Amino acid sequence: MEQEVWSFSDYLLLIVSGVLVNNILLIRFLGNCPFLGVSKRMDTAVGMTFGVIFVLTCVGPITWFVEHYLLVPFDIVYLETLAFILTIAVFVQLVEFVIKKMSPALYRGLGIYLPLITTNCCILGTCFYNIRFKFGFIPTIIFSFASALGFGLALIIMAGIRERFHYARIPKCFQDTSIGLITAGLIGLSFYAFAGLAK
Amino acid sequence: MEVLKATIYPVIVMGGLAALFALGLGIAARVFYVYVDPRIGQIEELLGGANCGGCGYAGCSDCAEAIVAGKAPVNACILAPMENIKKIAEIMGVTVEEEEEKKVARIMCRGTPEKAKRRFQYMGIDDCRAAALVAGGDKDCEYGCLGYGTCVKSCPFGAMSMGRDGLPRVDEEKCVGCGTCVRVCPRGVPHLLPVSQKVYVPCNSHDAGKIVKAICEVGCQGCGICRKNCPEKAIIIDKFLSIVDPKKCIGPDASCGGKCMDKCPTGAIQRVVA
Numbered sequence: 001m002e003q004e005v006w007s008f009s010d011y012l013l014l015i016v017s018g019v020l021v022n023n024i025l026l027i028r029f030l031g032n033c034p035f036l037g038v039s040k041r042m043d044t045a046v047g048m049t050f051g052v053i054f055v056l057t058c059v060g061p062i063t064w065f066v067e068h069y070l071l072v073p074f075d076i077v078y079l080e081t082l083a084f085i086l087t088i089a090v091f092v093q094l095v096e097f098v099i100k101k102m103s104p105a106l107y108r109g110l111g112i113y114l115p116l117i118t119t120n121c122c123i124l125g126t127c128f129y130n131i132r133f134k135f136g137f138i139p140t141i142i143f144s145f146a147s148a149l150g151f152g153l154a155l156i157i158m159a160g161i162r163e164r165f166h167y168a169r170i171p172k173c174f175q176d177t178s179i180g181l182i183t184a185g186l187i188g189l190s191f192y193a194f195a196g197l198a199k
Numbered sequence: 200m201e202v203l204k205a206t207i208y209p210v211i212v213m214g215g216l217a218a219l220f221a222l223g224l225g226i227a228a229r230v231f232y233v234y235v236d237p238r239i240g241q242i243e244e245l246l247g248g249a250n251c252g253g254c255g256y257a258g259c260s261d262c263a264e265a266i267v268a269g270k271a272p273v274n275a276c277i278l279a280p281m282e283n284i285k286k287i288a289e290i291m292g293v294t295v296e297e298e299e300e301k302k303v304a305r306i307m308c309r310g311t312p313e314k315a316k317r318r319f320q321y322m323g324i325d326d327c328r329a330a331a332l333v334a335g336g337d338k339d340c341e342y343g344c345l346g347y348g349t350c351v352k353s354c355p356f357g358a359m360s361m362g363r364d365g366l367p368r369v370d371e372e373k374c375v376g377c378g379t380c381v382r383v384c385p386r387g388v389p390h391l392l393p394v395s396q397k398v399y400v401p402c403n404s405h406d407a408g409k410i411v412k413a414i415c416e417v418g419c420q421g422c423g424i425c426r427k428n429c430p431e432k433a434i435i436i437d438k439f440l441s442i443v444d445p446k447k448c449i450g451p452d453a454s455c456g457g458k459c460m461d462k463c464p465t466g467a468i469q470r471v472v473a
Contacts (some may be wrong), residue, residue: 014295090220094227101231135339167324167372 011142017198018146022129024122025154026188027195035155036180040115043067045159051113053093053145056123059088060144063127064137072092084127092118122151157187204249236288238264245287247278251355253377266291302376302391304359304369305471307403308344311364313423314416315340326352332387339414342404344388350380396445398459405438419467432459434459441468 022028025035035114063084071077096114099107117123126147130140161183171180254275256262265271268286273288274295288295321337322329327349332337336345344366351367353361358373359380367380371394380389388403400419406409408420421439426432433447441454451457451470459468 061410066216074208074212075204076212079209082213086213086217090224093224097224097227097231100233139403142257167326167329169325 006136006139011139013198014139014142015146015149016194018143019150019153020191020194021196021198022147023150023154023191023194024126024147025151026184026191028122028125029188030125031119031120031151032184034116034120034122035158035184036177039155039158039180040164042156042159042163044113047109048113048116049148049155051117052120052123052151053148055088055114055117056126056151057141057145059091059123060127060130060147061137062091063087064130064135064140067131075141077087080128081124081133082187084124088123088127089118105164122147154187154191158184161187161192221362229433239268241290242266242287245279245283246276247375247378249278249355251278251375251377251379251384253277253286253375253379261373268327269383277377300393300395303371303374303394304376304378304380304389305392305399305401306367306369306388307390307401308342308366308388309401309414309417309467309469310338310340310343311366312346315343315418316414328383328385336386340404340406340411340418342386342388342402342406343415343418344403345386349383349385350389351385353379355379382454393445396443396448397450397471398443398448398457399467399471402440402467405440411439417465417467420465422464424462424464425468428458428462430455430458443468 023031025032034048038044040118066083066087067077067080071080071083094113096107099114126144131145131146133143156178162180165179174182205267233452239260240263243260246259246262248259248288248364250258252258252279254262254271256265256271256275259276262271262275266273266275273291273293274284276284279287285334294444316339318339319334319335323329323333324345325347327345327347330345330347335341338345339391344359346365346367348361350369351361355377355416356373357376358370360368360370362368367389369389376391378391381387381391386403390403392399402417402419404415404418408422411420419439419441421436421441423436423441425441426434428438431447433449435442435444449455451460457470460466
């Protein structure tokens with residue numbers, strides 16, 4: 001809402017911002033639980049990525065509606081957290097019902113990630129950023145999608161690295177989560193090089 | 200008035216939102232209701248729950264589905280105790296045969312680094328499957344244990360450990376016979392044997408006697424002396440390798456006096472040491 005008219009290059013910059021500059025996992029460091037939890041194997045990482053892309057792209061605009069047509073008019077913005085968590089949880093549950101009925105194959109592939117997504121702070125975090133950055137409706141959709149894409153990018157990079165850990169001789173005190181956190185920090189540092197490309 | 204607004208609005212808005220969502224979800228649950236056979240859940244609870252894959256399915260829930268669909272036998276799970284198997288049979292409305300004897304993994308190789316020669320020094324990834332890809336593995340014997348512990352790392356029950364002699368050990372108590380080690384070993388060194396079998400031939404080599412003699416001090420050469428000395432005819436020779444038939448063997452302490460072990464020139468036939 002800050003900017004009245006958005007040009008095409010503005011949208012492109014917004015995507016760069018969501019994927020790289022404000023990467024939800026590596027720069028904002030939100031959603032560390034799935035970042036370490038499902039990055040052990042590439043296939044689970046890819047499944048989680050698609051789940052997050054789908055849910056976040058839908059939930060971002062929905063929470064935007066809740067904020068601007070419900071919370072702001074009634075002057076109860078301080079209940080944002082509660083309202084957003086409620087919305088996200090209900091939406092994910094609904095999607096689970098629908099997928100289970102419509103496509104059992106997709107449910108088997110994506111189903112186990114959906115409950116994980118419900119309580120995922122990168123979903124909630126992105127919804128908050130949409131509000132904090134004072135985005136309009138279209139930018140909200142784009143930023144939510146880009147943010148989920150950034151989540152997927154970071155998760156898949158991490159999964160690729162962690163699959164190789166399997167064959168590396170890592171000292172016992174660094175094994176598993178420790179080396180995972182060290183790696184996350186190092187990738188995060190390298191992502192700071194994108195700062196300045198976009199806002 | 201302001202105070203009233205500040206207290207009533209949040210209650211109305213959030214309550215309304217929650218009620219709306221609850222109604223929506225309630226309707227959706229009816230509209231998109233999928234019938235799931237309740238037996239699947241019941242059976243899954245009775246299975247081992249380790250997702251070890253010993254039944255041949257991707258996990259316990261997969262196995263439960265297969266049992267309900269009639270694709271798997273009710274005693275498919277090797278982990279579930281007999282009482283659970285009986286309960287599953289009850290749910291499915293069938294009867295089960297008597298319990299099969301428990302099997303445990305035995306390492307069919309005694310070729311420690313001192314006793315079995317190696318062709319070259321392998322310095323790659325610490326995994327038997329990787330080592331087996333480099334010119335067929337560093338061990339001269341192409342049937343023997345490579346000793347990089349892939350089976351130990353893959354055991355879902357922590358029943359295996361690497362011994363000081365560079366060969367894996369199996370803890371008979373912890374081993375449930377799921378066969379994960381058999382599947383991951385590039386050479387098929389672990390075998391599943393009945394737990395009551397007390398005499399076995401810990402060698403996996405089907406090479407001719409002359410070759411075995413040249414590369415390993417403790418390998419079975421397939422000479423057949425044990426077969427000649429067994430009064431129960433419990434030993435067969437399969438391609439230069441003695442195999443003990445657990446159904447016929449009467450054990451090392453029986454009337455035969457364990458002659459097969461005394462007469463073996465390389466000591467390849469052994470008493471099981473737990």
